[in-house]
Amino acid sequence: AISEYGLLEDKTGLENLNLLKVLNDDQSSQAEAILQRVGLDPANPLKLKEYSLGMRQRLLIAAALLGDKQILLFDEPTNALDEDGQDFLAQLLLELKDQGKTILVSSHDKDFLNQVADHIFVYSEGKIVKELEQDHEVEA
Incomplete structure (x- = not known):
């Protein structure tokens, strides 16, 4: 299922960021480092559907940082x-x-x-x- 923010509920934060990188042809961003920068653990096995609202917000902030805009x-x-x-x-x-x-x-x-x-x-x-x-x- 896709969340209201276009992220995939059955994927981890890292999997979601890596998918966004592919969709945006972004080969320069380091998804792990961006997740750490926003206070999320890239190794966290939780799926997005298990994230708290605050964790979701941090993941959305991480997504905005992809691509060094x-x-x-x-x-x-x-x-x-x-x-x-x-x-x-x-x-x-x-x-x-x-x-x-x-x-x-x-x-x-x-x-x-x-x-x-x-x-x-x-x-x-x-x-x-x-x-x-x-x-x-x-x-x-």
Whole structure:
């Protein structure tokens, strides 16, 4: 069965990443190293259907890192991550930014956005209604 995120439920995290590598003709990414980078054990024998929500979210973040892309898009990346997971994600995004990557994050998590964003755009009804610089609180 295929999960709602396009991953295969009866495959391990490593098997899923390796399949994504094949589908994207990606011969440069090291799936094991990427899994370790996001806090997952590449040797974990659990199938995706046995993963917790937080583990699934980390696997999706790992999938986004395949291919060393210059532009990354994350939609609600803090979903299902505990406090340690959110801290890890913030550090990861800041490292990627320092590497010159452009990162777009769609999120309702105001604290997380304030932690990682250079610019925050507030949308309402499909239009930008406000732009805030880093370290500004996002108003509800």
